[in-house]
Amino acid sequence: MTGALLLQAGPPRSVLDMILGASPPTHIVLGVLLLFSVLSLWVIIAKVRHFREVRQDGDEFVAHLESVSSLGDAFAAVQTMDESPYTRLFQGGLGFFDELRPGALTGASETRGLSRTQLEALRMVIDKVEAEEIDDLSRGLNWLAIIGSVSPLLGLMGTVIGIMNTFIGITQHGSTNISAVAPGVAEALITTVAGLAVAIPSVIAYNHFASQINLILGEFEGFASEFIGTLAKGGHV
Numbered sequence: 001m002t003g004a005l006l007l008q009a010g011p012p013r014s015v016l017d018m019i020l021g022a023s024p025p026t027h028i029v030l031g032v033l034l035l036f037s038v039l040s041l042w043v044i045i046a047k048v049r050h051f052r053e054v055r056q057d058g059d060e061f062v063a064h065l066e067s068v069s070s071l072g073d074a075f076a077a078v079q080t081m082d083e084s085p086y087t088r089l090f091q092g093g094l095g096f097f098d099e100l101r102p103g104a105l106t107g108a109s110e111t112r113g114l115s116r117t118q119l120e121a122l123r124m125v126i127d128k129v130e131a132e133e134i135d136d137l138s139r140g141l142n143w144l145a146i147i148g149s150v151s152p153l154l155g156l157m158g159t160v161i162g163i164m165n166t167f168i169g170i171t172q173h174g175s176t177n178i179s180a181v182a183p184g185v186a187e188a189l190i191t192t193v194a195g196l197a198v199a200i201p202s203v204i205a206y207n208h209f210a211s212q213i214n215l216i217l218g219e220f221e222g223f224a225s226e227f228i229g230t231l232a233k234g235g236h237v
Contacts, residue, residue, distance in 0.1 A: 019190060023165055026187045029158040033194045036147045036154075040202045043140045047205070051212050054137065057084030058219065071230060085133040089220060092129040093227055096122055119228070126224045133220065137213050141206055148202035155195015162188025 019030065061084065064077045075094050078087050100118055114122065166184025 022187045022190065023161065025161050026158050026191055029154050029161070029191050030194055033151060033154055033191075033198050036151055036202075037198045039143060040147045040198065040205070043143050044201070044205045047140060047209050050137070051209065054085060054216065057082065058086050058216075060084075061086035061090075085136070085216070085220075086223070089126065089129050089133065089223065090227070093122060093126045093224070096125045097231065114231070123224070123228070126227070130217070130220045130224070134213060134217055137216065141209055144202045144206040144209070148199050148206055151195045151199035151202070153195070155192045155199075158191020158195065159188040162186070162191065 022030070060081065061078075064081060065074055067077070071094060074090070075098075078090050081087050097114075100114060100122070162184045164184070165187055169184055
């Protein structure tokens with residue numbers, strides 16, 4: 001039945017003819033690929049905005065810290081800033097230190113250095129905040145990975161369907177002329193191209209965002225080391 005419909009439609013003369021003249025299974029494959037394409041585009045746009053905001057917050061955070069001379073002043077300055085991964089990391093580490101040494105930031109009490117156990121606990125708190133922020137930055141990227149890996153397989157499935165319909169056309173025509181093979185070959189080509197067209201941007205975007213996350217993670221780790229170093233300079237460690 002499918003082969004007969006394809007043959008009645010005749011050879012496709014444009015990409016639109018290739019799509020409209022395809023068999024129902026191919027339409028299903030193309031529909032899923034279209035859905036994946038929309039989802040991929042939505043994730044890419046959302047993550048571009050998210051990472052742009054994070055970079056801007058990072059620049060603002062560094063600018064504020066450069067204008068203060070003590071951890072207490074830095075903590076007060078950060079309180080006035082919009083919430084961001086950088087402020088949450090700073091507040092998490094400095095808040096835990098303030099719990100260990102109440103009044104140390106303001107000089108209201110005599111301070112003594114943190115013990116090795118306390119210092120390790122402080123580092124664990126900072127690492128926990130880092131992990132939470134990286135998880136938040138990574139949210140949605142799994143969809144890009146899934147789309148990038150599944151779309152070519154869906155395109156391959158459409159290719160197989162197209163080849164099957166090509167053989168059906170040859171059988172019904174009893175020959176290999178263009179009218180017999182064109183519809184099936186057209187299906188195979190259009191689904192292959194569609195699968196790659198959806199997969200390639202997703203893979204590129206995923207790799208780009210993954211590299212951005214690695215850069216931000218490096219900044220977080222550098223900030224954590226600098227934070228502990230600043231505590232050491234102030235005699236708190």
